[in-house]
Amino acid sequence: MGDSLTRLLFLSDYNTRVVVAGTLLFGAGAGLVGTFLLLRRRALLTDALAHATLPGIVLAFMLFAALEGGGKRLPILLVGAALSALVGMLAVVLIRRFSRLADDAALGIVLSVFFGLGMALLGMATRMETGHAAGLSSFIYGKTASMLLFDAVLIGVVALAVVLGCLLLYKEFTLLCFDSDYAAAQGWPVLLLDILLMFLVVTVTVIGLSAVGLILVVAMLVIPPSAARFWTHRLSRTLMISAAVGALSGGLGAGASALAQDLPAGAIIVLVAAALFGFSLLFGTERGLVKRAREAARLRRRIEEQHLLRAVYELLEGGKLGSAPNFPDYPLMFPPSTPKLGADPNFPGQEGVPISALLEARSWHPRQLRRAMRRATGRGLIAVLPGDACTLTTEGWNEARRVVRNHRLWELFLITHADIAPAQVDRDADRIEHVLDPDMIRKLEALLPAQTAGIPASAHELAGRGGAS
Template identity: 50%
Template structure:
């Protein structure tokens, strides 16, 4: 049997094998897959470039904690559209020309950015108040101007409402070129000011100390937002434009901790959202393109939320489980070692050393029976403990070495908390448990130098408190004979 090539498959001749797929729908899918229609290529390319540019700019607004600035500035562009339509003919331009309308939107957006910076500089007003004032005032003025425009015969035919909700299907080649040029300009500005914008987002005080002007950098960031908002009005509209600035950057945050990688991932997510959203809106003609693009972007966000390599829910859950298992293992080994140490001190004879019983270990911490059994099984599988003929838990040689290391770290931190943090000896055991699992070798060496100047390096210091289960005196030192062979 001859397998049809991709062109035949995409053109729809292979679709009759799929039950329930109508012929017109098959033809539409096939033409979209091959980008047969000129308008399809223009719209998909424009939406892809818009998503790419908005994703990159959105990273800085998100890290600068200015995510809602994009919402305020997108609404601030609306009065510029109305004014450009009304005043364009007075200056000799066609009021319905897209370049004239977008120029008016850009001018209005820049005015909104300046208004935000001015209101924020006032002594008793914070940024959230500035955003609320600018958004409501400018959007109200825009709605009033559009109402006036709609009352004229030319205004009713202009279709200015598409700048509110978006209409990517009406995008032309000139619009796509404008989006491409604006996206290139935004990328160039980001590349030239990458260091200064990075300092602005992460350490504003250090940026000011290095001689950077914080107001100018904020104005540059808002200018980038205005640029992206201006070219996104037709594709997704001013209401949904905030989603293209925030969602790709927020999704990229789950995948990496490096800014330049975050920029690439955010741009990729934004571009993929624009591409898939434009394709879906072309397949399902009754769905608005802006809403479909944003919903596609939201789907990618939730996938990143679940599967992100750095901050995804599943990855963090697995890391927490692994950390919890490691902490339980360390507590088990340390508990066995300290029970043996206390047995030697209590009896005063090496021959009295004994294995740790299950009930003794169970009483050390708030472990359940099943949890303790699982810990013992895991430690046994790792070659750290073994069960003797009486059913008690013994440390292997490898387990002894690991337990001594853990006890050494734990008691160093206990001594530090008692000596330098004034933590009571009766409480220091639990306080040390909270931090001992992440002590680095360099910190251990510094603690030894600070606290154990009279002891050999690596020697286990005495417990500063009584060990549970035995009447040992606080401060007693474990003898070398108390260690397991």
């Protein structure tokens, strides 16, 4: 075992080296073609095509076994596979054209019936005296170990041709997948392009059969591009990453299956791809779950903080200082030299608000409130006063004014421009206000010309005092 591992790591075995290289190239080709296939929304077509290759493989084998006595020559089998995949595709098109069945049913019918036919033929072929039909089943689960040197080279060369084809037709395929109507309007032969794409798909599927097997070859066209979508929003990079994921899983998988001869190679290759997919799903820099969860958490924290600031502000506003005439016009720029409250006797937040009142003002859980307060205190927006009360610091005051202003502008907009009853407004405003950017605020101000400066009064009864009075 140890010996074979080192042999593998250094790819000292020429045969292994070629097989790994061939599978690697196949993975890259499948990743490229698969990207376009996925964008054309035909991901599962490959599954049907791959299953439909079986009758062709077995028929080619039987024919040549009968003619020359030994039919297990890869190129011949692959030609048979490709022809039968094309017949399968034609069947899908015919079913779609001549029946009112949906796409999925057409795919399922072709997949199962062709595969059944292939198995039935295989059942006969294994009872043939000539040839070694038993080896045919390696096309079902894939077996890199049984690959001859010539086979690996063949696969590599064809895969390289597929890669080149994809690169040459990059622009055309992009247009086809993005907006086929526009392509047709510009005079591109959309049908021909579709046929070319499907031709590449069939080619890559067929060369993948001997490495991955026909049940799992669809994985190599679907998993790499799906993984790539988590990393980028650009097509060129999607293609590169998808090809890389495909190549990596092909190469690694083929290498690993050289180690574990008794495990089906296709399964190993697909599991490597699945692992890479899982990693991308979690850590992808563009759509990865971790990134999105962190963004969501950040937004939630910001919303909590803004709710807290607004609640404190509104309680202050509604308290005894609410009647103070200078309250709304208190300068936005509090002197920065005042580090803490207390220095300025005019500061309206001198008294602070009891936490119990805060709890009542919004329907939050005590733990949630405590967490938000701890965070806001840490950021220097809120100061805790003795006697279970808290108040805004200078920065907190400025921030609260900004938040409250946005909230009320949005409320006013909803009432005056969107015809929503004032009682409902609070909830609607709550959701949007947190994502208002300066541009939108300017627009709001323009829409509500009376409100360019200062903080508009709340449009509805505030919870803190409304209930009391």
